Amino acid sequence: MKxxxxxxxxIGSVLALALTHSGCANVLGFGTATKFGLDISQRAxxxxxxxxxxxxxxxxxxxAPKNNNATLDENGKSVSDTYSVLGSxxxxxxxxxxxxxxxxxxxxATGAAARAAARDSRMQAYFGTEAHEIAVNQPxxxxxxxxxTIQSTGGTK
Amino acid sequence: MQHVTRADRRLLGTALxxxxxxxxxxxCAWRSMTADHYFGPxxxxxxxxxxxxxxxxQVMRIGVSGEAGTNWGVTFGVSExxxxxxxxxxxxxxxxxxxxxxxxxxxxxxxxxAEHTEQWHFSPFYLRVERPQNAFxxxxxxxxxxxGAGDEACALTAGxxxxxxxxxxxxxxxxxxxEAAHPLQASARIWRDIKSTDLLPTHLGEELMP
Numbered sequence: 001m002k003x004x005x006x007x008x009x010x011i012g013s014v015l016a017l018a019l020t021h022s023g024c025a026n027v028l029g030f031g032t033a034t035k036f037g038l039d040i041s042q043r044a045x046x047x048x049x050x051x052x053x054x055x056x057x058x059x060x061x062x063x064a065p066k067n068n069n070a071t072l073d074e075n076g077k078s079v080s081d082t083y084s085v086l087g088s089x090x091x092x093x094x095x096x097x098x099x100x101x102x103x104x105x106x107x108x109a110t111g112a113a114a115r116a117a118a119r120d121s122r123m124q125a126y127f128g129t130e131a132h133e134i135a136v137n138q139p140x141x142x143x144x145x146x147x148x149t150i151q152s153t154g155g156t157k
Numbered sequence: 158m159q160h161v162t163r164a165d166r167r168l169l170g171t172a173l174x175x176x177x178x179x180x181x182x183x184x185c186a187w188r189s190m191t192a193d194h195y196f197g198p199x200x201x202x203x204x205x206x207x208x209x210x211x212x213x214x215q216v217m218r219i220g221v222s223g224e225a226g227t228n229w230g231v232t233f234g235v236s237e238x239x240x241x242x243x244x245x246x247x248x249x250x251x252x253x254x255x256x257x258x259x260x261x262x263x264x265x266x267x268x269x270x271a272e273h274t275e276q277w278h279f280s281p282f283y284l285r286v287e288r289p290q291n292a293f294x295x296x297x298x299x300x301x302x303x304x305g306a307g308d309e310a311c312a313l314t315a316g317x318x319x320x321x322x323x324x325x326x327x328x329x330x331x332x333x334x335x336e337a338a339h340p341l342q343a344s345a346r347i348w349r350d351i352k353s354t355d356l357l358p359t360h361l362g363e364e365l366m367p
């Protein structure tokens with residue numbers, strides 16, 4: 001009985017250590033997931049996700065400043081909203097057992113680079129073209145049969 | 158001097174036969190910030206510039222495998238992990254002038270030159286995979302069951318799961334093109350430490366829109 005308790009304690013310690021390291025980093029991250037079967041998963045700062053059967057997800061995690069670190073204006077309101085990101089991503093999914101199960105194309109400018117890129121005419125042209133393609137292609141993609149394409153562009157400041 | 162009987166030899170043979178599948182179907186990995194250490198049999202392959210357009214490592218394990226370090230977990234079945242680090246085009250990188258942009262056409266990515274680099278290699282006992290500091294993309298695929306907790310995945314899965322995680326660093330422009338069917342032909346680039354418009358790469362517009 002004592003050995004069983006010690007073993008349980010050891011397993012508990014390992015799990016606690018593992019969970020301490022699990023996905024709590026304050027970093028910018030973009031994730032995708034394709035699942036078939038039973039899945040229970042969690043990403044940083046998000047609720048637990050349980051799925052049975054087929055499921056798919058695209059996740060963006062953008063760090064926000066804590067209130068005590070935020071820059072305040074004369075009225076005491078926070079003027080620093082969140083982390084600067086300028087990005088474009090395109091994800092194409094198909095049957096996991098075919099030749100093209102997943103195709104990702106991602107471009108991201110972060111922090112000061114995002115602010116600089118937003119002022120740059122070449123990047124404006126790039127994102128303008130991307131936005132145009134999304135606006136033109138999105139209805140067709142929504143009505144198409146698989147493979148399905150998800151495309152997005154945008155930014156935060 | 159003890160005599161080894163036929164029964165002893167048979168027992169030894171049986172033990173060896175029993176151990177072979179155990180060795181073949183078990184393994185573990187230790188993941189640190191600088192390298193991944195794999196103990197036990199694994200299949201692996203990799204590509205790097207100039208033949209590749211990113212630094213890509215792919216490792217596949219079959220059977221029961223555990224991992225610890227920056228990511229903890231245990232997997233039953235087939236597990237595959239791909240790590241991608243970009244070509245660094247930053248202004249401070251001494252090699253950046255030697256690198257020229259190559260357009261991303263399917264004929265280049267799936268060309269004959271790239272095909273032979275997709276060959277798998279077998280490591281029977283130990284494999285060390287360097288982890289570049291600027292590695293920013295990880296794809297993990299599991300066929301079977303997996304319990305994991307860590308930066309890469311925090312999940313309990315029974316069935317099939319493919320997860321990707323892209324973590325572009327601060328003050329940078331990062332680009333990746335990844336196809337799960339051809340992971341070694343991924344292309345990834347990064348321009349780091351861009352803190353003003355002046356520091357944006359001169360040919361960035363052409364490279365993004367060839």
